[in-house]
Amino acid sequence: MKSAVIVFPGSNCDRDAAMAIEKVTGTAPTMVWHQETALPDGTEFVMLPGGFSYGDYLRCGAMAGVSHIIPAVKAHAEDGKPLLGVCNGFQVLIETGLLPGALMRNASLHFVCEKSPLTIENGNTQFTSRYGSTRDVIIPVAHHDGNYFADDETLDRIESEGQVVFRYARNPNGSARDIAGIINEGGNVMGMMPHPERAIDADHGGTDGLAVFESILGSA
């Protein structure tokens, strides 16, 4: 599968994302600079990586959400092709309106950086199918603004539609209903605060994130 990782000024997990994709597909993704206006021909999967795009100015992800490449990313999503945003990438997806809600400053006001136990709430998505019957995983979090917020009506709707994909077992940031990751109605756009690309190698502390990439990229 042909993949692309979008690189913004201040992205810092873009190479980790590329490593994870290459580990599963055997092929390095194309790194696409944010000032491009088109994705490479034939791109089937796009990832928005973690980091601190534009120094988190204004709101996390706000500037990246209006950068030149975003219309092409939106068109990719509107075509029903898979799009994954991790951490800052999740914040960008929220800011572009591709996912509902908002990500606010952590309730503790502290940056959190830890291995986070999660529950897979929906194992029937194209991002989680390879988890099989596994429901409890540990994936690292590292963020200052991961406190998921939405009004009760939106929360009830995404819960009832199976759009809550990951939930914290030990809420690190005050997120509403312990939400760690959500998917859009179409099932092709997922955002999550935990970093699956940092959990793909046993020598680096665990492999619980690998199945996210295996699920989307369809190998192993």
Add this chain to the structure above:
Amino acid sequence: MKARIHVYLKPGVLDPQGAAVAGALKNLGFDEVENARQGKLIELDLSGDDADAAKTRVEDMCKKLLANPVIENFTVEMD
């Protein structure tokens, strides 16, 4: 022309930074502080001289970038 934009959290949206500010003021002995909410002030210098038209444009800027309508309200003052 200048536009002064206040962006602030909607009522009911938890503001941990405001709560921390209120706590710090109390620690300094300002016991009368019951609550604090923290927002942003953005000033824009604008070309043109039609304040009404400019204000409409600024409100569009707020909706498209400067405020997040899910959690924030905004007000615009023109000078």
